[in-house]
Structures are given as structure tokens and as C-alpha cells.
Amino acid sequence: MSHPYLPSVIELVRKAGDAILPHWRRELAVTAKADDSPVTAADLAAHDVLVEGLRALDGGIPVLSEEDCQLPLTERAGWQRWWLVDPLDGTKEFIAGSDEFTVNVALIERGVVRFGVVGIPASGRCYYGGAEFGAWRSEADGSSQPLRVRQAPHQRFTLVASRRHSSPAQEHLVSSLRERFGDLALANVGSSLKFCLLAEGKADCYPR
Numbered sequence: 001m002s003h004p005y006l007p008s009v010i011e012l013v014r015k016a017g018d019a020i021l022p023h024w025r026r027e028l029a030v031t032a033k034a035d036d037s038p039v040t041a042a043d044l045a046a047h048d049v050l051v052e053g054l055r056a057l058d059g060g061i062p063v064l065s066e067e068d069c070q071l072p073l074t075e076r077a078g079w080q081r082w083w084l085v086d087p088l089d090g091t092k093e094f095i096a097g098s099d100e101f102t103v104n105v106a107l108i109e110r111g112v113v114r115f116g117v118v119g120i121p122a123s124g125r126c127y128y129g130g131a132e133f134g135a136w137r138s139e140a141d142g143s144s145q146p147l148r149v150r151q152a153p154h155q156r157f158t159l160v161a162s163r164r165h166s167s168p169a170q171e172h173l174v175s176s177l178r179e180r181f182g183d184l185a186l187a188n189v190g191s192s193l194k195f196c197l198l199a200e201g202k203a204d205c206y207p208r
Helices: 006-023 041-057 091-096 168-181 193-199
Strands: 063-065 081-089 102-109 112-120 125-130 134-138 144-147 158-162 185-189
Touching: 006 041, 006 102, 006 112, 006 125, 041 063, 041 081, 041 102, 081 091, 112 193, 125 193, 158 168, 158 193, 185 193
Parallel strands: 063 081, 158 185
Antiparallel strands: 081 102, 102 112, 112 125, 125 134, 134 144
């Protein structure tokens, strides 16, 4: 069993990825948002595809996108059901020419995620899941398989680390994990792909 909107959202996420790809590994104009994070025409192209598609799917569900998030809290506080969207997660990786960027969409109801989709435009792969139907990986050809987290490290404890972010607290955790598990395997991955590695049992921990 899955959510009735899920197939349409997976298709939308792939369409957003298609809108991103013409800008990939091309010369880009990069501007800075208020928080000094970068934004490109690819971010905005994916945003437009997702917002238009989600509103067409159900015009009664508001959309909160990273590229259009200046809505006052007084308005958002009353939302019981809404879409949470990051049209291009991993913009810095995208600008650098890496394939580690994703499109992320989740449906939130009363503060709880009903389901989420993470698309990888460079490969056409999508990860999706929800509490009622588990986690899945869908390939570009439409074939899908269920995912399971692993219950114990296979050989070495694998820690997923952000390619661009760390902190003293994270370094302390890494040190503590080394004391317990010995030599760690580190997987440096950008964007929300870190969570996908956990979901499919290719890593053990992602500190946040």
C-alpha cells in the first residue's frame, strides 16, 4: 500500500530533474540568497516544475519550497497539510560539476511526514518511502525494490559524512565511534544522498 499521490510525485521529481540537467556542467550565473547559500537557474527551474505540478495535483495543499520560503509564520502555523520541497539539494555540488545533487519532496500532515521522495537527476534513480509502506528504490526504467537498513556493520562501521560541513560535536562523535568500533569507513557524500545510503543499508550512521 502506498499513498495515492506518490506515483504523481515521483513523476514530478523526475521532471524537475529533467529541468535541472540542461544547466549541469555548464557555465552558470550563481547568486547568493539571504543566508549566503547559492542559487542558480537550475534551482529555480526545478522549483517552477514542482510548484506547478503539486498545485495541479491538489490545489488545496500549500507548498513550502526552499526557493520560496518567505511566508510569514502566522500563515504557515495554521497549515495542517503541506508540501515541503527542496528543488535542488546539494547546489554547491551541482555548481562544482558533481553528480551528488537531488530533488526532495515530502508531504507533511499535522507535523508528521506521510511520505517523501528523493530523486537523483544524474541517474534517474528515485528513493521514496513512508511509514505505511516502507522504503524503496526506483530506477529510471521504473523497476523498484524494497530497502532495509542494516542492523550491524558488515566489516567496518561506516559513517556518512557531509562533504562540506563538519563541527566540533561531529568530530567528538567520530572520535567516540573509533574508540568503540575501531577504524571507521568514511563515506563522504553530498546532499540528501546521505540518508539514502542509510536507507539501503550501505552505511551505519549519519551524524546531524
